[in-house]
Amino acid sequence: MIELYTGKPQLKDRDFDELRGEGTGALARGQHEEAVELLFAALRGHGQVREEDFARVVGLLRDAMVELGRFAEAITLSWYLGPQEDVRAMLGRLSPADRARTLQWQGGGEGPRRALAAAEQFEAAGQLVRAAIAFERGGDWERARTLWSRLSSGLARGPRVYEAALAHFNLSRSSQQVGDGRGARAAGIAAVHLLEEAADRYESGGQRERAFDCFQTLIAIGEEMQVYEHVLEGYVNVTRILCEDHLRGHALETFQEAIDSARTHGELVAAATMAHEMSVFARKEHEPAVANHAVMLEAELWRQVAEQSLRRGSPVAVTEHALLAALLSLGELGQYRTVGEIYQRLAQLKLPAAKQAHYARAVRRYEQARNEPVESSPIQARLRDQLPRFWHEDLVEWEQDGDAAEVCAEVLLQQPNELLRRNALLARLVALATRERPEDPVAQITLCNFLATLQLYPVVSVFEKLLTHGNPRVREEAIKELGNFRYKRTFQSIRLALEDSNAAVVQRAAATAAKMRFPHAIEPLSRLYREGRHPEARKAAIRALADIEHVEAAENLLSILSFGTQEDRSAAVDALKASRKKAFFQAARLAKNDLDGPTRQLISGILQHRGQAPL
Amino acid sequence: MPISSVYSQDPAVAGPLGTLAMSRVTAQSSTLALRSRGWQRDLERLGLVVPFSFVHDLGLLFAAPMSQLKLGPRCDFATLVGADPALVASYQSILEDMAESDAARRAGELKMGDSLVVALLAKLLGPTAQRLTLGRPYPVDLPAETALFELTDLDLAALWSRVNDRRFELDAMRKFVNARLALLTLVDALDVDTLRLLGMLGDPAGTGAMAQVDLLRALANPNARDIVSFSLELLPSILETKARPGASTHAAFGYSGIGRRGSMDSLVLTELAWDKEEFARRVVDDEVLYYARDQSRDQTKRLHLLLIDASASMRGERSTFARGLALATAKKLVLGGEEVVFRFFDSRLYEPLRGRGRELPTSQVLAFRGERGRNPVRVFTTLASELAITAQREGRDVLVHLFTHGAHDIPKQVVSSLLEHARLTAVFVAPQGGELDLDYLPLLSGYWLVTHETLADKEARAEAARAILEDEQGEPETSRRSTAS
Structure with missing residues (x-):
């Protein structure tokens, strides 16, 4: 065919x-x-x-x-x-x-x-995950539970800790549905342990995006089990990873979501600290209006903490500290009239006389003060139910095992985008044909070319499988086409391909690395530079970093210019001369007093090449 | 006393010292003023570059009581090139307001060390420093001589004029004055209780940039006030702890004799008469003599490990109660002659934080931030291995005091393996309430559940904490399985 x-x-x-x-x-x-x-x-x-x-x-x-x-x-x-x-x-x-x-x-x-x-059909085909999901959709939770139980025991015995965790979570959910509270709890606890372990392993191994999925699932488990500590753990780590990966928009939306969740659960102190972190991040990412919104939100939350503590009869110091935290936030934005109002409130609390007098004195200072106008822009939280259900999707991916025809079928049936559906259609036809010729490199290369038109996350698993093909031409094509898939996960394949026995595959992997020029690639690129054994891989990482408009990428390059080998420094100079990005030069000017003479000379040379004044 | 020409011609001296022409605070003692030299150096290590006079003036306001200071002009600034008398008058007005703040008025009582002063200055001057656009045109290298702080107004005017370009200082002064309300808001909201706690519990963080970073983080942590407040609630009862009689190495009460173990502050002074090499050999061979304190006889080398959950699950009131109680527990144990070590964990077990003598690593406990996932299996398995090694090498009796949240599930077999080498008690903080449902509870020597009701009510909170403290120090046989709510 x-x-x-x-x-x-x-x-x-x-x-x-x-x-x-x-x-x-x-x-x-x-x-x-x-x-x-x-x-x-x-x-x-x-x-x-x-x-x-x-x-x-x-x-x-x-x-x-x-x-x-x-x-x-x-x-x-x-x-x-x-x-x-x-x-x-x-x-x-x-x-x-x-x-x-x-x-x-x-x-x-x-x-x-x-x-x-x-x-029934999925189960007959041996696709237990899809069968279980279908039983859930059909309302037969008992049968779903049986399948989840089989899957979780099977996965728990193997190395797939993350998938085992997901299976246990699904077992917990289905047990809850059939009224088995104890079973649900036991499975939930097992899922939590496995997720914690999986997240830890993934982060240690440089796969932060997979750790992210673990923490997202932890939020869902926490809500399902009504254990807010798990929800907190999930949210804080999800936002941490998003911030570390410079996924600005996603991080800010998730911060807002986390704050809303904490508020709903009465965890106002946690909400206030998250609002503070949101403001720091927004400011760092040059979003001053969002930062201001977060600061105002923080102040409001601290005031709510104060009122809550008064209602509860908590120690007056708790109220006092919350109000002080609120006024510090407001002071940051020049809201001095409101600061004065808070001092007035403080002066009315049943505090020791010396403190009351101190606050009363402070009130006088703000009598004529005003609130400065502040540009503030709220962020819409992403709705949790719009997010992927990792505990289903990732298990389906595991079950598909990188089968191109299976993956393309899912895309075709679920994707609303017309162009992607058309590409999925053609790719599936080709995939079905290449199933008959698994060893034929021409067929598999053709498949790679068709799959490359589907730049969707699920397709990455197919390329990961193609990277294990016996023929190096297929592997080379797979790693080449993966350059179109700008996900952090792509770096796993790049690292694997860099260790390939075939030189052409290694070279192609380096070229693919050079194409990974997006902010959340900074960390894996830095790791590639630090750990890459091949000079080509290091050069590729440097080239990519030079083309990312972000201060962290710039700092990496400054470090290479200051402390790298001669070869790496030359690569950095060449890359920066060819780049059009400005972040590096801004960072270099700020750091110029800390740079040694030779480094300053190198940078000045680059600046002159780009028609700018030297340092 | 006129300044020597060697210094007056050195821009690294004339530059910063000349800024004292703008200064409005004079210390009665030049030794006191000399501390500002160290503050300036440490602030620059933290990346903060401001005119030396700011560091000198603000630092002195918080480091010394007003009785040791004088507020007012040091020289006729109006006659100096580039000077704006109105600006300096505004600057003085701000300093006068600052001097009225709680923190400044209680400076004498607080007796802040240099690291803490630097952390305060960083907090206050940080925002101003960030707004400065002009660079300082000279390096700073002030010699450690008190005479440099005994300058006349003529000396100051001459030093000011030694540097042609004083735009940096004048611009900084303008920005400082423009930020009046912001500065005073910061000063008024300074957490004096935290400063007091750091003084009472001590802080062996020592000097240097790392110590100041910890202090800065402690002061910046909005939860720190609550942690401190809670610790201070408990401290009066802790400080009543009677020391047990007997000679030991712990610093409390009088001396009872001479021994071969102790801290440097109880070194027998004649030891310093040995030459360097001999002294070093005596230290290595454990022959150095110390004065032994009149306190409890050394226990059978018992170690208390305060294990504090620093994962994200501890956010909010959980962390406040856990850390406050851990600090109070540690103080009580230390006063009782016990050895205490703090360790934090999230998905990792972090390095131990030790006190020194009676001092606790307070700022590090207040500032510590983990929140990189959770992995109790890994943490407690690692801990069990370390305790096994400790037991084998040192033969120590170890009590682990765990401070965590109410949903902290650890597999039973992991807990059992830990218990082969230590005893374990736990305080579970659960502001959302509920029952504890953890299958390892029966294995513990004691545990307490603190719920929202306990946290909210002052008396209940303090009572719960005192009950925990009493039991935490007691012999494990007397501990009970109970709830504190």
């Missing part, structure tokens, strides 16, 4: 309507393979055509596939066309997994019943 898709590359440059017409003709004449060739070329070369035209060709191609007895391909094309399609005739000819998917896809008004039918 793969030859039909790619055997005549010149076809895809032909006119869409011509290809469609010829394809229709070939289909009518019973020349089904030729029809596939022409119609696939029409779809591949014309991804931007109107949907009705594209769908028409998809339908024709589906008919050709049916005639050829290629039912996996046919159902894929039907999935694209939509659930109104009558696929009953095909159901019996599909694999259990595809049958299950089709039943789910066709759910409609009979959702739970279809979900249960799909669950």
Whole structure:
């Protein structure tokens, strides 16, 4: 089949309507393979055509596939066309997994019943995770629990600690649903331990993004088990990782979410400290309006702490300290009239006379003070239920085990973006064809090229699997295409490929590293520089850092220029000369007094090359 | 006394010293003023560059009582090049207001060490320093001579004029004056109780940038006030702790004899008569003599390990109660002649924080920040291994006092393995309330649950803490499994 898709590359440059017409003709004449060739070329070369035209060709191609007895391909094309399609005739000819998917896809008004039918099929196909999820959707929590229990015992015995944790969490949820409180608690505790261990391992191993997933799940467990300590642990660490990765927007939204959660649970002190951290981060990331909003929020929260403590009859010192914390925040923003009001409040508390007198004196100082106008911009918290359900998605990924056809099927069925659905459709067709030729490097390379059009996170796992292919050309292509996937996770593959026995793969991995130019790549790039055995990898990391507009990247480069080897310094100089980013020069000017003579000379040379004044 | 020409021609001396022409605080004793030299140096290590006169004036206000200071002009600033008399008058007005603050009025009682003064100055002057745009045109290298602080007004005027470009100082003065309300807000809100606690509990952080960083973080921690306040609530009862009689090495009460163990402050002075090499050999061979204190006989080398949860789960009131109680527990134990070590943990077990004599690492306890995940299996397994080594090498009796939250679940087998080498008690702080449901509780020598009701009510809180303190110090056989709420 793969030859039909790619055997005549010149076809895809032909006119869409011509290809469609010829394809229709070939289909009518019973020349089904030729029809596939022409119609696939029409779809591949014309991804931007109107949907009705594209769908028409998809339908024709589906008919050709049916005639050829290629039912996996046919159902894929039907999935694209939509659930109104009558696929009953095909159901019996599909694999259990595809049958299950089709039943789910066709759910409609009979959702739970279809979900249960799909669950049976997934279980028959040995896909226990998807079966369990489908049983949940169908409302059969008992069967879901049985499957989660099997999965969690199996995973607990192996090295997949994170997946084991997720399975235990799902076991806990399903146990709760069937009224087994003790079982739910035991599974929840096991899940917490495993998540803690997984997060620790991931962070130590430089996979902060996976640790992030662990902490996100911990929030969910905490809410499920109603143990707020777990929620706090999750939120604080999630925001910490987002801040460390300079994911500014996401971090600020999560801070707001964490603060709202703490407030809802009456944890006002925790909320206030998080508001403080939010303001510090926002200021560091040059978001002064958001920082100001966070400072005002902090002040408001401390005032609420004060009122709460008064209501509870807490020691008056608690009230006093909360009010002092509020006024310090307000003082930062020049809100001196309000500061005066707070001192007035302080002076009224039942404090020792000396303190009362001190606060009364302070009140007088602010009598004529005013509140400075402040630009303040609130942040909308991300809704927790809009986030991915890691405890399902990551287990599905584990179960898919990097199978391209499986991953593309999920994308096709769930992705709302039209272009991505079209690319997923074509990629799945190719993936189904390459399943028949697993050792053929040309087929696998073709698959890489089609997968590269789907720049989505789930596809990374497929490339990770392709990186283990026996043929170095396949590995080289895989690591090359991974350069289009700008995720921190991509660095795992880069590090692996840098240790490849084939020099071309290593070189390609270095080139891919050089393309990773985004703020949350700073940490893995720094690690690559520090730990990379290959000079090419170090140079690539330096090149990428030079093209990231962020002060932390700039500081890394300053450090290389000051303390790196001769070779590394030359690489940094070349990279900075070629870069258009300004962050480095701003950092260099600020730090110039701390730089030694040779480093200052190097930097001045770069500045002059860029037409700027030397240091 | 006129300044020597060697110094007056050195910009590294004339530069900073000349800024005292702007100064409005004069110390009665030049020895007191000399401390400002160290403050300036330490502030620069922290990255804060401000005119020396600011450091001198503000530092003295908080380091010494007003009876040892005089507020007012030191020279006729109006006659100096670039001077703006109105500006300096405003500056003096701010200093006068600062002198009225609680912290300044109680300076004599607080007796702050240099590290603490530097931390305070960093807190107060930090915002001003950040707004300075002009660089200082001279380095600073003041010699340690008191005579430099006995200058006449003519000397100061001459030194001011030695540096042609004083825009840095004048710009800083303008920014300082413009930030009047901000500065006074900071000063008025200074946490005198924390300063007092650091004085009462002592702080062996010593000197140097790290000590100041810890102090700065302690002062910046909004929870520190509550921790301090809680510790201070408990301290009166702790300080009533009677020392047990008997010669020991711990610093309390009078001397009872001479021994071979002790701290440097109880060194027999004739030991210093040995030459350097011989003294070093005597230290290594444990032959140095110390005065032994009249206190409890050395116990069988018992060690109390205060293990404090620093994970993110401890945010809010949990941390306040846990750290406050841990400090109070430590003080009580130390006064009772026990040896105490603090250790924090989150997903890692951190290095021990030790006191020195009766001093506790207070600023480090207040400032410590973990919050990098949790991993109780790893932490307690590591601890068990370390305790096993300690037991084998030193034969010590170790009591571990755990301060954590009510949902801290540790696998039972991990706790059992720890208990092979130590006894374990625990204080669980649970502001959200609820029952403890942890399967390792029966293994503990004692445990207490502190809930929101206890935390909210002052009397209940103090009563709970006192009950815990009494039991924490008692022999494990007398400890009980109980709740403090």
